Amino acid sequence: MVLIMDSIYEEMAASVVELDMEKAKSLAQKALDEQLPLLEAIEKGFGEGIKRVGNLWDAGEFFLPELMRGAQVMQEAVDIITPHLEEGSRARETKGKVVMATIEGDIHTIGKTIVATMLKANGFEVIDLGADVKAEDIIAEAVKHRADLIGVSALLTTTMIGQKKIIELLEQQGIRDKFKVILGGAPVTSKWVEECKADGYAENAVAAVTKAKQLLGLS
Numbered sequence: 001m002v003l004i005m006d007s008i009y010e011e012m013a014a015s016v017v018e019l020d021m022e023k024a025k026s027l028a029q030k031a032l033d034e035q036l037p038l039l040e041a042i043e044k045g046f047g048e049g050i051k052r053v054g055n056l057w058d059a060g061e062f063f064l065p066e067l068m069r070g071a072q073v074m075q076e077a078v079d080i081i082t083p084h085l086e087e088g089s090r091a092r093e094t095k096g097k098v099v100m101a102t103i104e105g106d107i108h109t110i111g112k113t114i115v116a117t118m119l120k121a122n123g124f125e126v127i128d129l130g131a132d133v134k135a136e137d138i139i140a141e142a143v144k145h146r147a148d149l150i151g152v153s154a155l156l157t158t159t160m161i162g163q164k165k166i167i168e169l170l171e172q173q174g175i176r177d178k179f180k181v182i183l184g185g186a187p188v189t190s191k192w193v194e195e196c197k198a199d200g201y202a203e204n205a206v207a208a209v210t211k212a213k214q215l216l217g218l219s
């Protein structure tokens, strides 16, 4: 069984690298039809594919159009799966409110959206503000919605500084103690999170849920 799954995940990864939208979408549908572990399909399948696309870009073998197409293929495949990830959570009581965004200047949405979906699937109420959101606006929304947790994604080394700004603004506004703040995104490390004086870091969506529960005293 494990071997069969591994080969489906490999096909999923390959569909992203081959920029084959039809193949990716039909594999996403197959994951639903065959009731595969959906998060694993995203992370080990399509997620692995987009990482390989990133490596090809790094190696100079892919250019921006391929990078963009790869992202689009991954996004559309994941969009087929995510509504089904959330299904189990709707009736349950909310574990807490989370405001999530990708920081200003940064248009990378895929990882942030996966984290948001996983949090929803685990009973959190998530207000997803999208990408390229100013630190000021993230805080205003967190205040407005009385969020418990703020989650901020950054994929560019040049935009990570915006994550730090969130903490600085919360301190300036005298509301630092009202929210727990978690940071993430490929270039983010626990050292950076410490430097920002944020509350937590998670490397992937599963770890993000564990961290969120831990910070809100739910585990």
Ligand code: B12
Binding pocket: 047, 050, 051, 053, 054, 055, 057, 058, 064, 067, 068, 069, 070, 071, 072, 075, 105, 106, 107, 108, 109, 110, 111, 112, 114, 115, 150, 151, 152, 153, 154, 155, 156, 157, 158, 182, 183, 184, 185, 186, 187, 201, 202, 203, 204, 205, 206, 208
């Ligand atoms: C897809 C992609 C794009 C797509 C994004 C489409 C979209 N809708 O998101 C497009 C093509 C638009 C794009 C554009 C650009 N990109 Co780009 N892109 C990538 C790529 C290949 C994959 C990112 C991704 O989606 N990964 C898959 C997801 C699942 O992983 P993830 O994002 O890391 O998220 C996981 C964790 O990090 C974590 N996580 C994420 N967010 C959060 C938040 C919280 C709170 C928590 C707890 C956890 C968490 O959980 C997630 C799930 O496991 C990366 C390469 C890479 N290795 O990361 C480059 C990369 C990030 N891009 C890069 C660059 C340079 C750019 C451009 C500047 C290119 C250009 N010259 O125009 C532009 C940026 C424009 C802008 N202003 O933002 C560089 C950044 C380099 C750097 N050090 O800063 C990278 C690293 C590629 C490279 N090696 O050069 N990109």
